[in-house]
């Protein structure tokens with residue numbers, strides 16, 4: 001059964017003050033997510049002309065004495081795990097370090113600080129550093145599962161820079177296990193199970209086949225990971241999606257998978273930076289346990305100011321209260337530009 005990529009084009013006619021009030025037709029689009037059916041809008045095509053960021057000023061205002069995650073403070077101000085979870089107190093791998101979240105999201109909730117230095121922008125991370133941060137986080141999930149096997153979904157996510165919701169500038173990921181999948185992941189899990197029951201096939205296998213054949217939103221493949229641009233982005237700017245073929249959970253991933261994923265992330269960071277976009281949210285969407293109908297995937301979503309001159313955030317009523325994303329760039333355009341970073 002072919003997956004439906006439903007889109008409905010809309011046209012607005014007005015007399016345009018920018019061209020002597022001549023009649024002009026403006027296009028927008030409603031799209032439905034091919035898995036969940038959630039709607040999103042493609043509208044407001046004003047183009048991307050964002051000013052570049054001043055990282056020196058941000059570093060000076062937030063580094064060292066102001067930062068709990070800089071090395072001179074971290075050991076004194078961050079918590080340690082109880083001995084039964086991790087005898088050494090904090091998990092260390094390369095430059096990455098994992099410790100309990102002082103303000104937990106759930107019973108098992110941790111923070112992974114990626115680098116010892118107050119690193120920015122994201123293009124400065126090496127593949128090894130990114131993979132170490134991911135592997136240290138996965139090590140935490142494995143340790144949690146040792147003492148609590150029924151812990152549920154192991155969620156790994158990252159808010160990078162204040163514009164993306166980070167309260168600290170020093171790069172750090174949020175790592176927590178929970179029996180509550182959250183609304184988007186829950187809808188995806190339910191729809192994937194339904195699709196498998198109705199068709200006898202994995203939605204995810206079919207999705208990748210169709211997207212790769214169409215080449216509209218397909219970006220490239222690194223190892224067993226396929227990169228594409230989602231049909232309905234969550235960012236007003238751009239999203240990318242990485243699908244881990246045949247895997248359902250983070251704890252199934254090997255070091256090679258994490259290296260391959262980190263390599264793809266670096267390429268997306270490079271493309272974002274070329275557009276003066278530096279903030280992002282990253283989330284992994286796992287199943288609770290191994291599940292043929294559901295493949296692990298990650299979505300990385302660029303964050304920035306809608307109007308940088310007056311610090312207008314990129315989230316307004318439509319997104320915040322109607323819970324409907326809208327994006328200002330056609331996903332197919334993003335995919336075409338991103339593809340050159342993956343070849």
Ligand SMILES: [Zn+2]
Nearest residue numbers: 067070118170
């Ligand atoms: Zn710092």
